[in-house]
Amino acid sequence: MKLLASLTSPYARKIRILLAEKSLPFELVVDSPWEAATRVPDVNPLGKVPALVLDSSEVFFDSPVIAGYLETLHAPPALLPASGIERVRVRQTEALADGILDASVNAYLESKRPPEQQSAPSIERQLDKIRRSLDELERRATGRDWIDGDVMQLGDISVGVALGYLDLRLPQTDWRARRPALVALCDRLFARPSFADTVPPAG
Numbered sequence: 001m002k003l004l005a006s007l008t009s010p011y012a013r014k015i016r017i018l019l020a021e022k023s024l025p026f027e028l029v030v031d032s033p034w035e036a037a038t039r040v041p042d043v044n045p046l047g048k049v050p051a052l053v054l055d056s057s058e059v060f061f062d063s064p065v066i067a068g069y070l071e072t073l074h075a076p077p078a079l080l081p082a083s084g085i086e087r088v089r090v091r092q093t094e095a096l097a098d099g100i101l102d103a104s105v106n107a108y109l110e111s112k113r114p115p116e117q118q119s120a121p122s123i124e125r126q127l128d129k130i131r132r133s134l135d136e137l138e139r140r141a142t143g144r145d146w147i148d149g150d151v152m153q154l155g156d157i158s159v160g161v162a163l164g165y166l167d168l169r170l171p172q173t174d175w176r177a178r179r180p181a182l183v184a185l186c187d188r189l190f191a192r193p194s195f196a197d198t199v200p201p202a203g
Ligand SMILES: N[C@@H](CCC(=O)N[C@@H](CS)C(=O)NCC(=O)O)C(=O)O
Pocket: 008, 009, 010, 011, 012, 033, 034, 046, 047, 048, 049, 050, 062, 063, 064, 098, 105
């Protein structure tokens, strides 16, 4: 299978980490949807990465769908409970982390517009979402090694990716201040080869 991804996309990084944790072989096709020559719209009409192209040519997107597909391959370790409310809870953590990414991307793109076209209230609105979500994740992570159980799962990985993206694009959020449980979670995650090998390039 082939994964279309840009090296800076946090959603694509989440999938690269899942593939690495599961030792699943794949071909990484680096393609930025922002470039004129991108081929991403040929496989994903939304024109976004990540997109996973199977050997059968079937394509899966977006990242939560790809994450669900990878679980169906039954490559250990399981990163999602097979069923039940436990699975819903992990997906809820993933959604919260992905929501932080959505708000971060919006705030970052807005901050890159010409200064006279930027909307400070719009950026602040996104930063509020990020702050509230981080506080909720800190509450959920307090007193435990992993957010949704006794082992690392998709939710933890998604949170680590979101926090890594804040380090890259919005360091001014200073998310580590007053959030010791998230700091400890990230220390554990960032030390893993799957995270270390997918650190986005600066720029
Ligand atoms: N919800 C999607 C978000 C994917 C996404 O927004 N990817 C960005 C890169 S970080 C993208 O491809 N943007 C191109 C565009 O919006 O045209 C997912 O989880 O995969």
